[in-house]
Structures are given as C-alpha cells and as structure tokens.
Amino acid sequence: MSDIVKSLLSTAAGRIKPSPIREMFHLIRKPGMISFAGGMPDPDIFPVEQFHLGADILLEEGRDVLQYGVTEGYAPLKDFLSRWTAPKMGKEPSMDEILITSGSSQVADLMTRALLDPGDWIVCEETSFLGNTINMYNQGANFLTIPCDKDGMIVEQLPEKLSQAKSEGKKVKFIYTIPNFHNPLGCTMSLERRQALVKIAQEEGVMILEDDPYGCVRFEGEDLPTLYSLDDLGVVMYAGSFSKILAPGTRVGWAIGPKDLIRTMTVFKQGVDTCTSVVAQALVYKYCQSGNLDAFLPKIVDHYRRKRDAMEDAFKKYLPLEEVEYVTPHGGFFYWVTTPNILAEELFKRALEKKVAFVCGAPFFPNGGGEHSFRMCFTFASPEDTDRGIKALGETMREILGESKG
Known part of the structure; x- marks a missing residue:
C-alpha cells in the first residue's frame, strides 16, 4: 500500500477485520484438499x-x-x-x-x-x-x-x-x-x-x-x-x-x-x-x-442428514473420543468440536499437511477465546472424503497428544 493511500485511510479502515474463512479460501481450494472449512452447500444437491x-x-x-x-x-x-x-x-x-x-x-x-x-x-x-x-x-x-x-x-x-x-x-x-x-x-x-x-x-x-x-x-x-x-x-x-x-x-x-x-x-x-x-x-x-421449493426441500434435508451421519460415524471410528467434546446437531451444517488438551491452531497446521482443512474456533469469539475449539462443516465433502479426512484428523490428534505426554 502506498504512503498516499495509507495517509487517506479512514479510522474505520484502520480497525477493519477480514473474514478468516474468506482469507483461507486459497488454501482450502488446493487440489486434493478435503475441506470441512467453509459452510458451503453441496453442489451435487443443487436443483439445477x-x-x-x-x-x-x-x-x-x-x-x-x-x-x-x-x-x-x-x-x-x-x-x-x-x-x-x-x-x-x-x-x-x-x-x-x-x-x-x-x-x-x-x-x-x-x-x-x-x-x-x-x-x-x-x-x-x-x-x-x-x-x-x-x-x-x-x-x-x-x-x-x-x-x-x-x-x-x-x-x-x-x-x-x-x-x-x-x-x-x-x-x-x-x-x-x-x-x-x-x-x-x-x-x-x-x-x-x-x-x-x-x-x-x-x-x-x-x-x-x-x-x-x-x-x-x-x-x-x-x-x-x-x-x-x-x-x-x-x-x-x-x-x-x-x-x-x-x-x-x-x-x-x-x-x-x-x-x-x-x-x-x-x-x-x-x-x-x-x-x-x-x-x-x-x-x-x-x-x-x-x-x-417445497417439493425439493425434503431431498436436500435427507441428503444433508446422511452427510451428518457420515461425519458422526467417522468421529466415533477415528477420533480419540475421551479427548473431544461436541453436540450432535439436529439440523444445519456444523459440528463444533472442543479438544481441551489440543490447541486448534496446532491441529490445523498439521492437518493441512495431510490436506485436511477446518476453521479454528478463535475467530468465532468476538471478545477472545476458543483456542481449543474448531468448526467442522459436514455438507460439502463427500462421505468418502469425510471418512478419509476424519481418519487423518484423528491420527493428527493422537500424534499431538502423544508428543505432549512424552
């Protein structure tokens, strides 16, 4: 940014915050990335x-x-x-x-x-x-x-x-x-x-x-x-x-x-x-x-119900359940996962290396907090990608936990 532009910026521009989800889109759109990050609907169910x-x-x-x-x-x-x-x-x-x-x-x-x-x-x-x-x-x-x-x-x-x-x-x-x-x-x-x-x-x-x-x-x-x-x-x-x-x-x-x-x-x-x-x-x-709208909506709901169930099943198969907390949603798009003994930022960095992405919890707290939580969207990834992604996430969690105990 040029000095001239800097000198002309408003007070509001000086305090403005970007969306961390939008800022990370270049990461989650890399080939082979399994993304649980953006809260995106599944294009396969769009009523084209x-x-x-x-x-x-x-x-x-x-x-x-x-x-x-x-x-x-x-x-x-x-x-x-x-x-x-x-x-x-x-x-x-x-x-x-x-x-x-x-x-x-x-x-x-x-x-x-x-x-x-x-x-x-x-x-x-x-x-x-x-x-x-x-x-x-x-x-x-x-x-x-x-x-x-x-x-x-x-x-x-x-x-x-x-x-x-x-x-x-x-x-x-x-x-x-x-x-x-x-x-x-x-x-x-x-x-x-x-x-x-x-x-x-x-x-x-x-x-x-x-x-x-x-x-x-x-x-x-x-x-x-x-x-x-x-x-x-x-x-x-x-x-x-x-x-x-x-x-x-x-x-x-x-x-x-x-x-x-x-x-x-x-x-x-x-x-x-x-x-x-x-x-x-x-x-x-x-x-x-x-x-x-009324005719197609039940198909959308059924489609996302199956995807939620696929993520929940993968959680139970692969995550160290004694180390995680979450509420099973009765609808919508998201799981909120809390890991009291794992920092979400560290988990995120290591998961990216395995081509798995989610959103760390801290940005969702307007007054600070959320360092041990993260959001998982279950609607976008296929059930097969969900299974592979959660498996990699569970492996990463256990690596971090093992290092902390060692």
Whole structure:
C-alpha cells in the first residue's frame, strides 16, 4: 500500500477485520484438499434442472426483470414469502414488513447500520457467526457475550449482564442470535429460552435479530416457534435466506420485522446496492411459485442428514473420543468440536499437511477465546472424503497428544 493511500485511510479502515474463512479460501481450494472449512452447500444437491425451468420468466417479463427494481424487493417474491412464511411467523406479514436482501447477512448489515452508533453494544452468543460479528465490529460495535450449552444461549444470565451494562453506561441496541442449528455451535435454543429471551428484550427495550438460515434444514425433532412468532410488541427482526434451501449463488434473502425499522433499513439499502438483483429474485420466485421449493426441500434435508451421519460415524471410528467434546446437531451444517488438551491452531497446521482443512474456533469469539475449539462443516465433502479426512484428523490428534505426554 502506498504512503498516499495509507495517509487517506479512514479510522474505520484502520480497525477493519477480514473474514478468516474468506482469507483461507486459497488454501482450502488446493487440489486434493478435503475441506470441512467453509459452510458451503453441496453442489451435487443443487436443483439445477428445476431452477433452469424457471428461466422462461426472462422471456415473459424480460423488459421488467432486466430493469432496475424497487429497493423493497420484487413484489411477486414478497407475496410468496408472506404466504410461505406465515406458519412460522404466526401470521402473513404485510408487504411493508418484508424486505428482500442480498443474502441474510445483509439483514444483519442493514440492521446494524439502522440501530448502531460506533461504541454501542450488541449481545450475541459465545460463540457466534463470524461473518456477521466481524461486519458489526467493522461498523463500531462492542459485544456482550452470553455462553451457550446444548440448549442454546443461556438466557438466564442475560438480565444480570444487561443490568450491569446499563449501570456502566453501555448502550445495548440489540441481541443477535441464531436459535436453530447454530453456526458454529450446532445447538438449538429450547422453547423455554426462546420465550424468556423475547420477554427480556421486551422488558429491556432492546431489539432481537433472529438469524435463521438453517431453520428449514431439520433432520429430526419437532420445529420450535420462531422468536418472531412469540413477539407481540415488535422487538424481533427475522432474517431468512435461500442460500441453504436452494443455492447460495442466488444471493437472495429476506427480512421480516416492524415496518418502521424495515423502512429505515430499506433507505440504507438504497445507498448500498440500489436493489437485490431483480433477475435473481424473479428466478427464485418462479422456482418457488411452481412448487419446486417445497417439493425439493425434503431431498436436500435427507441428503444433508446422511452427510451428518457420515461425519458422526467417522468421529466415533477415528477420533480419540475421551479427548473431544461436541453436540450432535439436529439440523444445519456444523459440528463444533472442543479438544481441551489440543490447541486448534496446532491441529490445523498439521492437518493441512495431510490436506485436511477446518476453521479454528478463535475467530468465532468476538471478545477472545476458543483456542481449543474448531468448526467442522459436514455438507460439502463427500462421505468418502469425510471418512478419509476424519481418519487423518484423528491420527493428527493422537500424534499431538502423544508428543505432549512424552
């Protein structure tokens, strides 16, 4: 970087953090690498043929869908989402309560822009999805973290921490949570904690961002109500995405929430990208409207269930189970593995030599920690590669443990 550029950088640019997952893509894409790192869907299950059949919408409505669109989103897609999400939302959201976004991560970005001043605080799980927390940090956020167990955020600790933050003059603007099949933890928030979390937010006068990209990818158990459906005071913003239930290349997500906040986020979006690709929205709409979303989704879920089972089987075959801790996810994409006697960074370096990659845990902790944990995505690798990769990982763990005892 030249001296001139350095002298002109903003204060924000001086503190900005990159995504460690994006930064390591050049490593995990090397030939022969078995990657459990990026949270990527399996392209083998993309509904290519079904999606392609909807391309005739470009001939039918090309003059409209190839033009700039309204920032709020393509009206037919919004109408579909209102009806399709109604069972989860507890009602059919109105058009001014829905915003189409460029992926669900943009919901977090726009909500942060709308609510946060630099130095304000956001509550999140410990750990949390680094893609969103890094963006929040880059916009000036501080983080108040709440630990998790197998039932999600330990909400019982939240009132005391909020009270302490208030006494210290900290402005807490919203609570960021991933209640279903958490990224990276794999856990799911219990019904009791969902109810308690909404009640606390209402009493404390803070918003909740309910990030739910994995909610439809459930392998077993009953669906739990969304936080949005439990809220009668308008404190919950819901974020959904087609990335995990159709394909991430569409870059189409949505926000459902209080119309005044949706309007403010829309104004920010006008300056960010004008509108989400109208072509992508129209193609997604045609796919959904023709019944393919509901028809194909069970195939996606079954496909990923088998992949989860393959990873769990490999864990039991190859890992030193007395040295590892993990929760079996009931859906989603991830295992979170903790190795109390092995540093994840050391394991990562040695695993790379055997052409196996994962994501170390530390970046998922906005306030530090996670040195003995790492995230494993089970959706991308084939079952055969999963078996080989976990075998190599187990061998590496035993090498490290043997050296430490020697």
